[in-house]
Amino acid sequence: MKTVKDQIGREITLKSTPKRIVSLVPSQTELLYDLALENELIGITKFCIHPYHLKSVKTVIGGTKKVDYEKIKALKPDFILCNKEENAYDMLPELEKIAPTYFSDVNTIQQAVDLILRLGSLLNRRTEADNLAHKIEFKLNDFKQFIADKPTRKVAYFIWAKPWMVAGNDTFINEMLELNKFENIYANMSRYPKVEINKIRHEGDPEVLFLSSEPFPFKDEHAMEIASFTNRSITVFADGEMFSWPGSRMLLAFDYFKELHKKLESHF
Incomplete structure (x- = not known):
């Protein structure tokens, strides 16, 4: 049993490391895949287009603003991933009835890296998250040199x-x-x-x-x-x-x- 805070400050209690994840955020669906969590990812939105093959092997539960709650419930997820900008906050009460729901809030590069590291810790992918964060930092520093003049x-x-x-x-x-x-x-x-x-x-x-x-x-x-x-x-x-x-x-x-x-x- 572990209690953590999401990026909008809500407390979430997880009984164990999530193994059945629904993502309602296209960019975070791609992130989960790149953190080697394809097998744990069971539900996505119709806008989750990267990587392309996921739509043919995962359950599509609607869009980002309007979802099929019964479809989500039938998947029996133990973790639902949302985003403050992508998803309507009034979806939260229904989603929380189904599974612990994590809201990200990303307006800066630092917050994006923070999310990567948080999810890596929560989902038992620390090594993958650390590696990704380091690669982003390297690319960012290189770009800052490029853009300087x-x-x-x-x-x-x-x-x-x-x-x-x-x-x-x-x-x-x-x-x-x-x-x-x-x-x-x-x-x-x-x-x-x-x-x-x-x-x-x-x-x-x-x-x-x-x-x-x-x-x-x-x-x-x-x-x-x-x-x-x-x-x-x-x-x-x-x-x-x-x-x-x-x-x-x-x-x-x-x-x-x-x-x-x-x-x-x-x-x-």
């Missing part, structure tokens, strides 16, 4: 269209933007505010417009519409996973960012 550029990072929504402060996306020396013109707003694109020039007139690949499928017409309200912006269809998936995806993100900067340099 790059110029700061004003940017806006869009996640939704009509209503237009962007990433503001207190988000993992903003942390990654800052790491890249991208000055978020909406960093004075919290979380994911709605904005009026006809005011974007007044808000900061970004040099780069990022249109995320998730959760909204942006098209060329969206890019042209937003850009029409700026003076000089370049539009980038960004890989949303690289900017918003904390966990093992960060190992790929730093190399993606290097290539992104090389492409941007050819435009300025």
Whole structure:
């Protein structure tokens, strides 16, 4: 019997090391796989797309905001993994009736590494978690050297269209933007505010417009519409996973960012 706190400060009691895990968070499903927990992972969401084969061998229990509680209950899990941003908090009472439910809360790289180490400890994968954390730290330090002499550029990072929504402060996306020396013109707003694109020039007139690949499928017409309200912006269809998936995806993100900067340099 062990009592631990999750990342939002809730106490959770585990009778033993979890052996039947349901993950309601795509980035954390990938993380569990990379911590050698594929066999323990029994339930995932329809948005858990990495690694690809999991959807054909694990039970899909719905989305991240709406799940099938009966399906989860039938799996008889002993641990459910959620995230404050991905999952609705009002799901918690029903989930807790089924199994101990762990809520992560990740807005910074340090919190992402903390989650990796916490899950490694909870799920008997300390060695794997330590190795992953060290690899991320190495990649991060290498990227910081790469980015040191790059110029700061004003940017806006869009996640939704009509209503237009962007990433503001207190988000993992903003942390990654800052790491890249991208000055978020909406960093004075919290979380994911709605904005009026006809005011974007007044808000900061970004040099780069990022249109995320998730959760909204942006098209060329969206890019042209937003850009029409700026003076000089370049539009980038960004890989949303690289900017918003904390966990093992960060190992790929730093190399993606290097290539992104090389492409941007050819435009300025």
